[in-house]
Structures are given as structure tokens and as C-alpha cells.
Amino acid sequence: MTTFPASSAEEALTGRVRVNLDLVRQRIAAVGRNPDDVRVVAVTKSFGPEAVRAAAAAGLDDVGENYVAELEVKRHQTGSLGLSWHFLGALQSNKIARVSRVADVIESVSRPKEVTRLAHDAPGAAICVEVDITGRAGRGGVAPDAVAALVALGRAQGLEVRGLMTVAPPDEAGAREAFTTVRALADRLGLVERSMGMSDDFELACRLGATEIRLGRVLFGERVPAAKPSPNIGGLDSGEESA
Numbered sequence: 001m002t003t004f005p006a007s008s009a010e011e012a013l014t015g016r017v018r019v020n021l022d023l024v025r026q027r028i029a030a031v032g033r034n035p036d037d038v039r040v041v042a043v044t045k046s047f048g049p050e051a052v053r054a055a056a057a058a059g060l061d062d063v064g065e066n067y068v069a070e071l072e073v074k075r076h077q078t079g080s081l082g083l084s085w086h087f088l089g090a091l092q093s094n095k096i097a098r099v100s101r102v103a104d105v106i107e108s109v110s111r112p113k114e115v116t117r118l119a120h121d122a123p124g125a126a127i128c129v130e131v132d133i134t135g136r137a138g139r140g141g142v143a144p145d146a147v148a149a150l151v152a153l154g155r156a157q158g159l160e161v162r163g164l165m166t167v168a169p170p171d172e173a174g175a176r177e178a179f180t181t182v183r184a185l186a187d188r189l190g191l192v193e194r195s196m197g198m199s200d201d202f203e204l205a206c207r208l209g210a211t212e213i214r215l216g217r218v219l220f221g222e223r224v225p226a227a228k229p230s231p232n233i234g235g236l237d238s239g240e241e242s243a
Contacts, residue, residue, distance in 0.1 A: 065089070
């Protein structure tokens with residue numbers, strides 16, 4: 001295997017991301033959506049800061065992370081790029097203050113106590129409420145019938161509730177149900193943002209009304225298996241399970 005100097009490797013990565021992003025936009029257009037109407041969040045979980053720089057060089061403005069420790073390090077290393085950082089992982093009560101200091105948008109809010117804590121630690125913080133249609137234990141998100149109450153609480157406590165986020169089940173029928181449900185809820189609640197769709201299902205999500213998709217693998221390639229997170233890295237994977 002050829003080993004490139006760091007600068008050459010990064011240039012090659014940037015080239016790949018540019019090509020892959022162009023293909024993503026073509027696929028969005030093919031399902032009848034204007035690619036300019038769909039925000040692409042580059043999920044750099046387990047990749048290094050070179051992936052963040054490559055995404056920025058390819059023209060992306062938004063980056064997502066699942067773990068607060070990774071977000072802190074990468075934002076520090078690439079802060080001059082002026083990117084918007086999205087936190088996608090499960091929120092842990094003892095890490096909410098850390099998340100709120102480094103994330104521009106927190107997309108995985110799913111419990112009243114998270115809303116209350118964010119309102120205290122980061123007044124006016126931008127959030128999305130995460131929706132789960134499966135009801136399965138261990139998955140992040142609030143049930144559809146509890147979304148309106150959580151959105152109302154966030155608004156009442158002064159948070160900027162931008163929209164809803166979901167991680168769809170892996171089967172097409174389940175994904176279709178998730179995306180349709182989230183779009184209907186967002187419309188009913190007057191929410192603009194519908195963060196739904198990852199590498200394996202973003203075309204269906206776009207067809208069903210996504211305004212934001214969260215992409216990792218389809219932009220950067222396969223991830224190298226990461227070492228087990230240290231105890232100070234908070235959150236379970238909820239934002240980009242297979243992208």
C-alpha cells in the first residue's frame with residue numbers, strides 16, 4: 001500500500017469527498033428534490049480532523065459528531081473553518097453542559113430533563129427533538145405521541161426548537177413509516193427542519209421530505225473500526241448508525 005505524505009493524503013481525501021458529494025446531489029435530484037433544499041451534514045465520527053477539513057474544502061458547512069469528546073477535539077483543531085457543528089449522539093445528563101459549549105445544534109433531545117438542563121446551561125440553544133417510531137428499548141428518541149409536549153416544553157423554556165430528527169429502522173417499510181411520521185409531525189407543529197436520512201436511506205428520506213441528511217460512509221468511505229470509547233466519551237450512536 002502506498003503511503004502518502006499527510007498533505008497528499010488529505011488532498012486525495014478532499015477529491016474523493018467532492019466526487020462523492022456530487023454523486024449524492026445527483027441522487028437527490030433523481031428523486032425529484034432540489035439538492036440546494038437539502039442540507040448535508042458530514043458525519044465524521046471515528047475519522048480524524050482531515051475528514052472535517054476535506055468536507056469543508058468540498059463546500060460543506062455542517063459537520064456532525066456522536067461523541068462529545070470527539071466534537072471537542074475536532075472543533076478545536078478546525079475552528080478556523082467556521083463550520084456549524086451538530087451533536088447527534090444520545091445525551092447524558094452529566095455531559096449536557098459540555099455538549100452545549102461546543103455544539104451549534106443539538107439534534108438528539110428526547111427527554112424533558114434534557115430540555116430543562118439545556119435551558120439552564122445554554123439559554124436559547126438550537127435543538128431538534130429526536131423521534132423514535134419503533135418503541136424498542138435502547139433506541140434514542142421520544143415516541144410520536146409525546147413529541148408535541150416535548151416541543152412545547154422546549155419552546156416554553158426559550159430553546160430554539162428547529163425541527164425533528166429520526167434514525168429510521170433498517171427495513172424500507174419501517175424507514176418509510178418513520179420518515180412519513182416525522183414529516184407529518186413537523187408540519188403539524190410548524191417546524192421547518194426534518195433531519196432524516198443516512199447513507200443507506202437518504203434517497204427515500206429526501207423523497208419523503210427531508211430537509212437535512214446525515215452522511216458519513218457515502219462521503220468518506222468505510223470506517224476503520226474504532227477503539228472502544230473511553231469513559232469520558234458520552235453518548236450512544238443515534239445520529240448516524242450505518243452511514
